[in-house]
Amino acid sequence: MRGIKHLLITVLFGVSIFSCNKSEIIEGNDAYNVDDIKTPAGLRAENGGIAFLPDGRMVTCFHLGEVLIYDPKTEEWSVFAKGLHDPLGVYPISEFEMLVMHRPELTRLVDTDKDGKADLYQTVTDQFGISGNYHEYNYGPQPDGKGDFFISLNDASNGAGIWKEVRGEFRAEGRPGRMYSCVPYRGWVMKVDAENGDLIPWASGFRSPNGIAVDKSGRLFITDNQGDWLGTSKLYHVEKGKFYGHPSSLVWEKGFEGIDPLTIPVPVLDKMRQKGSVLFPHSILANSPTQPVFDYTGGEFGPFEGQMIIGEMDHDFLLRVILDEVDGEIQGACVPFVSNQGLTKGNNRIAWSPDGSLFVGKSDRGWVGGKGMQKISWNGKTPMDIYEMKLTKSGFDISFTLPINPESANDPYSYTIKRYYYKYHRKYGSKQFDVSEVKVKNVMLKEDGKGISIDLEDLKPNYIYELTLPEDIKSKKNTPINNKTIYYTLNKLKS
Amino acid sequence: MLKSYFTYFGQTFYRIRLFMRLLLNKGFIFFVIVGAFFSHPYAKSQDLTEIRIKAISGLKYDLPRFAVKPGTKVKIIFENSDEMAHNLVFTLPGKREEIVGLANNLGGSGPSMNFIPESEAILASIKVLNPDAKEEIVFTVPNEEGIYPYVCTYPGHGFIMFGAMYVTTKALPPLETDQNVPESQREKQEVGKASPHPYPLTYPIIYRTFLPDCGPAGIAVALNKKVSYSWDAGKCMFRYAWKDGFLDNSEQWQAKGKELSIIVGEVFYKPTLGFPFRLDNSENEPEVKFMGYRLENGFPKFNYKMGKALVNEFIQPFEDPNGIGYSVQFEVSDLDNTLIYIADKSNDKMEVSSDKGKWEGNKLYLTPEEGKNFKVYYKEIGTNHHAGH
Numbered sequence: 001m002r003g004i005k006h007l008l009i010t011v012l013f014g015v016s017i018f019s020c021n022k023s024e025i026i027e028g029n030d031a032y033n034v035d036d037i038k039t040p041a042g043l044r045a046e047n048g049g050i051a052f053l054p055d056g057r058m059v060t061c062f063h064l065g066e067v068l069i070y071d072p073k074t075e076e077w078s079v080f081a082k083g084l085h086d087p088l089g090v091y092p093i094s095e096f097e098m099l100v101m102h103r104p105e106l107t108r109l110v111d112t113d114k115d116g117k118a119d120l121y122q123t124v125t126d127q128f129g130i131s132g133n134y135h136e137y138n139y140g141p142q143p144d145g146k147g148d149f150f151i152s153l154n155d156a157s158n159g160a161g162i163w164k165e166v167r168g169e170f171r172a173e174g175r176p177g178r179m180y181s182c183v184p185y186r187g188w189v190m191k192v193d194a195e196n197g198d199l200i201p202w203a204s205g206f207r208s209p210n211g212i213a214v215d216k217s218g219r220l221f222i223t224d225n226q227g228d229w230l231g232t233s234k235l236y237h238v239e240k241g242k243f244y245g246h247p248s249s250l251v252w253e254k255g256f257e258g259i260d261p262l263t264i265p266v267p268v269l270d271k272m273r274q275k276g277s278v279l280f281p282h283s284i285l286a287n288s289p290t291q292p293v294f295d296y297t298g299g300e301f302g303p304f305e306g307q308m309i310i311g312e313m314d315h316d317f318l319l320r321v322i323l324d325e326v327d328g329e330i331q332g333a334c335v336p337f338v339s340n341q342g343l344t345k346g347n348n349r350i351a352w353s354p355d356g357s358l359f360v361g362k363s364d365r366g367w368v369g370g371k372g373m374q375k376i377s378w379n380g381k382t383p384m385d386i387y388e389m390k391l392t393k394s395g396f397d398i399s400f401t402l403p404i405n406p407e408s409a410n411d412p413y414s415y416t417i418k419r420y421y422y423k424y425h426r427k428y429g430s431k432q433f434d435v436s437e438v439k440v441k442n443v444m445l446k447e448d449g450k451g452i453s454i455d456l457e458d459l460k461p462n463y464i465y466e467l468t469l470p471e472d473i474k475s476k477k478n479t480p481i482n483n484k485t486i487y488y489t490l491n492k493l494k495s
Numbered sequence: 496m497l498k499s500y501f502t503y504f505g506q507t508f509y510r511i512r513l514f515m516r517l518l519l520n521k522g523f524i525f526f527v528i529v530g531a532f533f534s535h536p537y538a539k540s541q542d543l544t545e546i547r548i549k550a551i552s553g554l555k556y557d558l559p560r561f562a563v564k565p566g567t568k569v570k571i572i573f574e575n576s577d578e579m580a581h582n583l584v585f586t587l588p589g590k591r592e593e594i595v596g597l598a599n600n601l602g603g604s605g606p607s608m609n610f611i612p613e614s615e616a617i618l619a620s621i622k623v624l625n626p627d628a629k630e631e632i633v634f635t636v637p638n639e640e641g642i643y644p645y646v647c648t649y650p651g652h653g654f655i656m657f658g659a660m661y662v663t664t665k666a667l668p669p670l671e672t673d674q675n676v677p678e679s680q681r682e683k684q685e686v687g688k689a690s691p692h693p694y695p696l697t698y699p700i701i702y703r704t705f706l707p708d709c710g711p712a713g714i715a716v717a718l719n720k721k722v723s724y725s726w727d728a729g730k731c732m733f734r735y736a737w738k739d740g741f742l743d744n745s746e747q748w749q750a751k752g753k754e755l756s757i758i759v760g761e762v763f764y765k766p767t768l769g770f771p772f773r774l775d776n777s778e779n780e781p782e783v784k785f786m787g788y789r790l791e792n793g794f795p796k797f798n799y800k801m802g803k804a805l806v807n808e809f810i811q812p813f814e815d816p817n818g819i820g821y822s823v824q825f826e827v828s829d830l831d832n833t834l835i836y837i838a839d840k841s842n843d844k845m846e847v848s849s850d851k852g853k854w855e856g857n858k859l860y861l862t863p864e865e866g867k868n869f870k871v872y873y874k875e876i877g878t879n880h881h882a883g884h
Contacts, residue, residue: 040693044748064691064748065703079694085703086752104712104728107787122787122797126728132711134753159552159578160753165710165731200682253850272585284603285649313650345651366553366751367579390882418603428625429580466603485603 022345027402031302032344037070037359037373038322043349045371047361049090049100050351058351059098060373060428061087066108066296066309067100067118070462072353081109082421091149097112101151104167105131106192125192127199128153129168129183130287134160134173135208136186142212144220149192150202152209152222155179156186161287172344173260174251178228179207187249189222189238205273208411210348211310213292217270219330221311223289231422231430233261233286234276234489235310235321237330245273245424262426271423278321279422279464279489282429285334288313290348292321293358300356302378303387309337311360313349314368318360320405324390326492333389333488338376346370355360384479386486392453393494394468395441398486399451402475409452412443414470417456419463419490438465449476462492536708543568543633550574550581550624550647552751559680560673562661566640572631575624581647582609583621585634585660590616591644595653610648618643636662642675655679667672691744699793704747704756708765712785715756716795717741718812721819726810731799732811733784735765736873738819763819763875766839768857772827773835776800782857805831815873819848820874828832830863838871 014125020321039045046063058070059080067081067090080098089101096111098118105126129367132286132398133156156162158178161411166183174182181187189209191200202220209229212225217457220238236244243250247261247269261269280286290311295304308321320337346362346369353359353493357377362370387399417440420432439457446452454467465488549557557576563569573583586594587676598605599611609622612839619634636643639662646657659675661667690696698719706713710729717723724736725781740760747756770780781802788795797808807826814820836859838847851869852861861869 042690043693044691064744066692068693077693082692082694083701083703085705102703105785105787119790120787120788121729123785126785128711130706130711130729134751157578159751163711165729167710167712281603283605285650367751368554 004237024054026381027384027475027477028387029383029479029482030341031379031381032338032341033379035105035375035377037375038075039373040068043068045373045484046363046365047349047373048086048088050349050359050373051090051092052351052353052359053092053095054354055095056354057095058353060361061090061100063363063365065102067098069095069116078116080111080116086137088137089142089151091141091143094205099124099141099149101138103136106138106141106149106151106197108418115390122270123197125197125199126167126224127197128185128190129166129170131156131166131170131183131186135179136183136375137208137210139210139356140212142214144191145216145218148194150189150214150220151192152189152206152212153186153248154208154210155181156204171251175250176249176260176262176383178300178426179246179248180253181248185249185252187246188252189220201252202240203238203242203244204249205242205246206249207246208288211289211291213294213308215308216296217296221277221292221308223292225288226286226429228426228428229332229424231294231424232282233280233289235278235280235289235292235308236274237277239274242274243272245269245275252405266425273424275462276489277323277491277493278334279334279487280319280334280423281432281464281482281487285319285336285487286310286312286315289319290349293350293352297352297356300378301352301358303382309350309358311350312348313346313348313363316345318343318350322388322390323489324388326391327495329492331391331489331491335386335483335485336409339482341376343374343376344370344372347431357436383482384475385482386469387450389486389488391488391490395454395456395459396465396488397446397453398467398469399446399449400481401450402477402479403449404445404452405474405476405478406412406445406449407471408470410443410445412440412454413453413469415440415443416468417454418466418468419460420466421463433490434463441489459490461490461495464489525533528665534857543570545572547572547574548583548645548658550577550583552577553679553749554647555677555680556583556645556647556653556656556658558658559676560661560667560670562663564664565633565637565640567662568633568635570631570633570657571619571621573624574623574638575626576631577579578626579649580623580625581649581652581656582611582644584611584648585618585620585643585645587616587618588641588643590614591646591653591657595646595648598653599650607651607769610650610849619639623649636660639795640664641686642673692749697793699795700741702742702744703728704754705740705752705754706734707755707758714788714795716810718794718810718821721814722812722821723758724810724821726795727796728785728797730770731785731797731801731806732770733766733808733823735751736821737762738875751826763803764842764845764873766843766861768837771837772801772806774804774830774836775832800884801827813874815874818874818876820846820872823871823873824868825866825871826868830866832863834861834863834866835859836861836871844875846872846876848872848874 049061053132061067065084085103087102091099098109104122108122110120135157137154141149168183189202191202208225213221226233250261292310310319317336317339323332348363349361360374387401390397417438420435422430444453468485598610643660702715702718711726712728714726725734737760743757746754784800786798788797809824813822840857849871851865852859
């Protein structure tokens with residue numbers, strides 16, 4: 001059934017592109033329906049994790065320790081497990097076996113007597129430290145695509161101290177700093193061996209890595225939150241053994257024993273670190289990015305197949321990320337997604353239902369956010385929007401979801417491009433540095449009528465390029481564009 | 496009663512603020528009339544009303560509302576005690592949401608404008624303050640009576656982080672029904688017996704949570720209405736038992752989870768001798784690894800490794816007419832030598848006994864065969880007697 005629908009959409013797209021049979025496409029920027037999911041009475045609906053069983057039922061966990069199962073067909077909820085400590089991720093192996101990441105452990109919940117409730121709470125791993133600091137949240141488990149899992153471990157915060165009794169080795173040199181790592185592997189992403197539960201240190205340098213995703217080809221992506229050492233929130237492409245910038249985690253790096261990472265000179269740290277692939281200008285796009293997912297719905301979620309969607313706590317929209325591989329390195333652009341469609345804030349977890357709709361779980365935890373759950377589904381309309389933004393040697397290629405009205409797009413003076421950077425420093429956050437306009441030399445319409453090529457007078461790496469399209473840019477059928485401004489993180493020039 | 500509060504007066508400015516706060520929180524009739532009430536020369540010479548507002552954790556101002564007479568000159572001292580940035584914007588009556596909307600729409604220019612939009616509906620404002628920063632502003636409140644909101648217009652904050660400046664000489668409405676104050680800051684509702692979950696709470700109850708006098712991987716179990724205990728999953732051992740209550744999790748569950756769960760009731764047994772087992776005639780505590788627990792009739796049966804031995808530990812209620820207590824069943828497999836179990840017997844109200852093994856002082860010696868399945872009973876004696884007084 002799904003296959004047929006999938007095929008149908010592909011055919012429709014094919015028709016519209018190649019034979020310009022425009023009657024097949026309904027344009028509209030209200031392309032998504034956002035519906036509230038009714039959560040059960042008595043639940044404090046601060047969501048920590050969502051995943052789906054193959055039969056379409058949703059497995060989900062909440063702040064006060066519940067793991068619940070929701071059947072979208074009957075809209076009924078059932079209790080699978082309870083009493084966990086702030087679970088922030090769930091992954092169902094089957095309807096009788098789930099993995100849950102909570103504060104103390106990664107736990108396997110097993111319903112051995114098949115009565116719908118877990119009766120075995122088995123430790124998969126607890127080989128990481130807990131100091132008692134409230135900020136040591138744990139995220140995951142994210143399947144790595146090869147049978148194992150990734151988890152990520154938040155640093156502690158100097159908003160509170162640690163306990164007299166901690167779990168795991170205490171290292172005093174990890175105690176200073178605004179966000180700190182005085183027990184093992186705080187600020188790390190770890191790989192969990194599914195066979196024996198062994199925990200393998202994977203990459204370091206994270207602050208609040210509340211979002212893990214793996215794409216089709218097995219590449220690992222992690223979001224991190226603005227704060228100390230993070231001028232703005234960002235998305236990292238994470239590779240084994242690399243360091244991503246927040247120094248506290250280095251306490252647990254081999255060869256760094258006895259060194260307070262904050263005594264390492266900033267230029268050295270700057271050389272050591274891997275940069276964010278896509279940066280989200282603070283408070284404009286994101287304050288606290290959360291769960292990334294990839295749209296592999298085969299067109300069932302609209303025209304953005306293959307792109308990344310990320311949740312965000314502080315805004316009533318999601319983020320749509322367009323990755324651009326430049327000479328083997330991933331960077332890319334970002335725009336708000338599903339704005340003004342009824343989505344509320346606090347979008348802590350997002351997950352695909354088997355029918356191609358996106359379920360959203362909210363949380364706040366005393367920060368900005370919300371409560372409850374929503375479901376986003378595509379209604380078949382094609383929004384007029386930026387489809388992709390790719391770096392060229394002299395500027396950017398922008399393509400759109402729909403053919404554009406050429407007159408609305410051909411004046412180079414009606415485009416503005418600003419660039420700036422956020423500083424890598426110990427301080428909390430960063431202002432925008434070296435904000436300057438870059439002159440647009442030339443704008444060329446693409447032959448297919450669905451894109452433009454922008455030549456800039458100057459391209460420099462290590463800046464965010466904020467491109468604002470002409471005020472009245474619209475589709476051929478005069479649908480105004482959804483997002484006029486897009487933010488491209490340029491780490492590397494095209495050779 | 497009101498009179499007794501008046502004895503606070505005439506001392507220090509700070510106390511007057513305390514007094515204001517007290518009245519505010521109680522929803523009493525009051526007004527602040529500067530000069531008329533103040534006999535303090537310092538306050539008078541300033542000729543202005545000092546109001547301190549702190550941004551605190553949980554997207555809140557510590558002061559949810561205050562009242563001043565029309566035309567009062569006020570000095571607002573704004574301090575950011577939170578971990579994130581906040582500003583403070585006073586608006587004209589009814590304009591809070593409009594200003595918050597404008598601020599949210601500032602887009603890229605928001606940060607440089609401190610997220611304070613240009614609007615005639617703004618009475619006064621203090622820019623975005625980073626954590627621990629402090630700033631003040633002096634202005635004269637309008638002569639028109641009204642409810643003037645103050646709000647943090649940092650994106651996302653304004654929908655819940657606000658308060659109300661009452662410019663009035665009249666009584667304020669009761670705090671608990673004051674729609675001008677965020678819901679979370681109206682008088683605390685009495686926590687009822689309702690379950691905090693989407694299911695009724697029935698014994699036994701298990702919570703993984705942060706507990707006092709326990710490692711951070713804590714487990715709290717209420718066996719029944721009378722007896723609860725804590726178990727440390729990091730150290731794989733029992734920590735303490737208490738009676739006549741379970742937990743108050745409201746602080747731990749509040750927001751970020753900084754606070755511990757609170758033990759409700761009375762701790763009646765807290766052994767202090769560390770991990771209870773010794774293996775292979777060694778003086779040292781064996782290494783442990785927490786494997787999880789299985790629910791049997793709802794009670795957790797803990798499972799852990801201890802050296803190369805595997806342990807099941809099952810704590811169940813145990814009662815007789817003379818006292819309350821619990822039993823611990825141990826199943827220790829893969830033992831090569833005598834197993835030693837150490838019980839803290841220093842509490843003379845606790846009676847400790849076992850169904851197997853030999854006691855020598857506080858040590859119970861068990862053969863590998865006995866270690867496979869034995870029970871230790873902990874009973875608080877004389878409970879009923881004490882309860883009678």
